[in-house]
């Protein structure tokens with residue numbers, strides 16, 4: 001038996017969380033649940049043959065075969081990179097013009113179909129790693145300015161970035177996002193989400209920590225967010241809103257770091273996102289330098305969502321654009337409360353849905369009051385990230401059908417103390433492997449192969 005939070009779900013849960021959401025360009029999400037972007041790191045990665053890099057594999061299709069039967073309103077892919085040399089991690093899925101092949105198109109077409117099985121909208125999260133690209137992939141990545149990320153991730157640092165010229169902003173960023181958006185449209189996805197949060201390239205432009213430019217892409221808030229608005233307009237030139245194709249954005253509500261984006265900045269930026277016509281904005285926070293997927297302030301602990309107080313400040317800006325809030329939701333009670341108080345319209349879920357891929361379905365059926373209450377260290381995002389990636393690898397081992405239509409088949413139950421203890425040992429082994437590989441200059445995907453107790 002899995003352990004859950006013991007707060008009862010309110011009577012109104014089904015009616016409130018099961019409500020449809022209408023987007024400005026016309027499509028509906030069948031309910032308020034969003035499967036947040038979770039990097040899978042399960043795509044082809046071959047240093048010697050970059051053309052095949054980032055082709056989604058059968059494992060990815062298997063993972064989404066489970067979520068495609070979980071009754072989400074909208075399912076985001078993990079971050080899909082628009083540049084083959086700017087990644088979040090080896091094994092990322094990618095869409096880029098130099099890598100155009102029938103096999104890639106077929107894989108994306110199947111990916112969209114798999115997601116949409118039980119009525120969810122399928123949306124690709126598009127990203128560019130910028131200065132957060134692993135040094136093994138690129139020693140001189142592009143960024144807004146030459147501010148290096150002074151941090152090591154899995155024993156490897158980051159290269160000093162090269163500021164993009166104005167011309168390169170067009171050719172290396174805007175054109176690549178447009179190419180990938182068109183690709184998503186042609187392969188049957190319902191939309192794209194630009195990844196403008198967590199310190200990746202677009203956030204490197206919006207954040208004063210990393211944007212030191214003095215041209216029209218730096219300085220004022222309007223200048224710092226210009227690149228995002230230009231990408232939006234360029235996509236809409238190719239795929240107008242009348243097609244119903246969604247264009248959304250994930251943005252930081254706050255960055256919690258020196259000179260970082262503040263909630264006041266976020267309010268200003270969101271006014272422009274509403275005005276230009278984004279279909280949805282997902283509010284998040286933090287960067288690689290200052291991770292924020294835990295309670296940094298005590299004031300939100302009771303209400304669960306990490307960025308709730310910032311969402312409440314930003315929310316009134318939006319009239320047409322649909323707002324999702326992601327990060328920290330664990331009980332149905334808190335989800336309903338966040339909708340009722342008007343802090344958000346949609347509920348984004350990340351780690352809880354690798355533990356339980358059909359959590360929305362169970363909530364809407366009224367069979368569970370909360371997510372699984374795992375026994376992992378809640379203040380250690382690195383551990384819970386590895387746990388989620390481990391569960392995604394487990395989801396990827398078989399299709400929904402092969403798993404006897406049990407989306408939780410073979411998943412580790414991290415609410416079980418013994419499993420967590422065993423996983424701790426697997427993490428130690430993984431860290432040692434990562435250290436050895438890093439000393440050889442090789443970055444490996446953060447995916448642990450681990451056998452768990454079935455849920």
Ligand SMILES: Cc1cc2nc3c(=O)[nH]c(=O)nc-3n(C[C@H](O)[C@H](O)[C@H](O)COP(=O)(O)O)c2cc1C
Nearest residue numbers: 036037038039078079326327328349350351385388
């Ligand atoms: C394994 C893992 C992978 C993630 N990958 C992405 C990603 O590709 N893109 C993104 O925007 N956020 C990513 N995130 C952040 C999540 O989308 C989400 O914002 C965060 O986990 C907080 O939500 P939660 O508390 O429900 O997990 C990732 C988080 C985890 C745990």
